[in-house]
Amino acid sequence: MVETKEKILDTAEQLFGEKGYAPTSLRQVIAAAEVNLAAVHYHFGSKEELLDALIHRKADGVNQERLARLERLEAQAGNRPIPVRALLEGFLMPMVGVAESHPQFVRLIGRVQAEGLLPGIVQKHFQPIAKRYIAALRRSIPNLPEPEFLWRVHFMVGAMAHTMGGTPIFPGPPEAFHGRMRKLVTFLTAGFLAPAGKPEEK
Amino acid sequence: MVETKEKILDTAEQLFGEKGYAPTSLRQVIAAAEVNLAAVHYHFGSKEELLDALIHRKADGVNQERLARLERLEAQAGNRPIPVRALLEGFLMPMVGVAESHPQFVRLIGRVQAEGLLPGIVQKHFQPIAKRYIAALRRSIPNLPEPEFLWRVHFMVGAMAHTMGGTPIFPGPPEAFHGRMRKLVTFLTAGFLAPAGKPEEK
DNA sequence: GTCTATACTGAGATAGAC
């Protein structure tokens, strides 16, 4: 039954987003979805693969919008570097639409990314596009030493994951996610454009 | 035996830092520490309280240095606001010493903070001092609207947790932690000092 | 006061009947 599979996916997305991946047991999922425990393993193989399928289901849409925005920016810019702020907006704002329709999904992504327990399960779905953005970002910030640039990307990932997955300071309605992301873009843009730290101390 | 308790703490710190809190079972800890399973519950009560004791053991030192630095900065500044960069250094750099002697501990703190599964277990030990720093930071950035300021604190926490707990881009020796933290301070300083985002869009 | 042995419940996973 295709219904069973969908029901498991929907329920798992809901519960994983609310309470987190690790603390939610498959038994809670199957109870809420009113299916049998073995059905999960039949359809997905394992709890981790269920999570994987969950992310896969929605990642494509985000990836496509991210890619479209990047290509538009590149076309507009021609040979000139793209403004840092525009790149960060192109990467981050596509999450807003998803957050408004499926807030639990965005929380889940942030949580799983931050937990780092499932190494690479988020990367697997978002890495290819992320790499293109990072390359474009590099072209827009050519004077920063490479390690400092890469660490700034690292800082961005942390801030992003925590903003999407962490308990928000102001809970607020889903629409508030838009403003939150804009504030994040402002913050990160300034961080990326900061002059390189002095290398005096190792 | 005081030895048993210490052995459990040391071993747990090591393993939790390496693999994370949730994925490390108590049975792995007691096997490595060569003690009995029930001894953990005798001395600590539960896995979560073991983690708590672990953090407590090292948090005091960090907190004291953070406080000392803040008071020195306040004394120097008199009535003038303290430079943002100096505040962020005062808060972040005390982690460097710990990272060099006990890198696993710093990873653990970052991981647990990022996981968010044990809500408040990190806050419990660091919140009081953090609040004082946040208040001082506020005095140094008086023109930013309150929500935007608080969100920037939130972004900082995410970047910090990911930098301490996440898999580093360049593994490197423990001494490298110093340079990493300096880069983080540079990045965050610029982020905090960025002009407020336009409120045009909600 | 410290620690050991053992058992209990609930987790994810799997084999095999239907």
Next chain:
DNA sequence: GTCTATCTCAGTATAGAC
């Protein structure tokens, strides 16, 4: 495709040895 029964391993609780 689906469900029952069962396996292993997790965290936890307790009775009792020293």
